Amino acid sequence: MTSKDNSKAALIDSLNGLLADTFALYVKTKNFHWHVRGPQFHDLHLLFDAQAAEVFGLTDLIAERVRKLGGTTLTSIGAIGAKATIKDEDDTSLDAMAMVKALFDDNTAYVATLKATKELAGEAGDNATDGVIDDWTDQAEQRAWFLREIIA
Numbered sequence: 575m576t577s578k579d580n581s582k583a584a585l586i587d588s589l590n591g592l593l594a595d596t597f598a599l600y601v602k603t604k605n606f607h608w609h610v611r612g613p614q615f616h617d618l619h620l621l622f623d624a625q626a627a628e629v630f631g632l633t634d635l636i637a638e639r640v641r642k643l644g645g646t647t648l649t650s651i652g653a654i655g656a657k658a659t660i661k662d663e664d665d666t667s668l669d670a671m672a673m674v675k676a677l678f679d680d681n682t683a684y685v686a687t688l689k690a691t692k693e694l695a696g697e698a699g700d701n702a703t704d705g706v707i708d709d710w711t712d713q714a715e716q717r718a719w720f721l722r723e724i725i726a
């Protein structure tokens with residue numbers, strides 16, 4: 575393989591990891607939308623739903639970037655689980671603020687993954703991925719900001 579092929583393969587792998595984390599973050603945010611309780615229920619229930627919808631909206635865009643690059647992408651829940659770095663949270667009695675904190679941490683980590691993927695897009699000379707990741711990063715930073723201001 576040429577170094578160009580290597581950098582493209584690394585980018586495809588990174589995009590598939592990003593896609594797995596996007597699905598994981600979507601389900602986790604929706605999980606908190608369903609299970610949150612306490613005095614801030616109404617606001618958090620709505621915020622988590624809006625954030626989950628935004629995250630879900632990225633999944634098709636990321637998967638289709640992989641296909642446009644000639645790679646294959648994720649095929650199943652199993653494939654998502656094998657590649658995701660965002661941790662499951664199966665404790666339905668988690669405190670509302672602990673949910674906000676967990677999603678803040680996850681969205682902050684997600685920003686770091688986006689930046690690493692952008693770096694690889696640059697190395698692979700993939701201008702389209704390089705450019706579109708800026709929008710995805712701005713969205714993730716906005717989610718992290720909204721969550722951070724609740725914790726403060």
Ligand SMILES: [Fe+2]
Pocket residue numbers: 607623
């Ligand atoms: Fe709902």
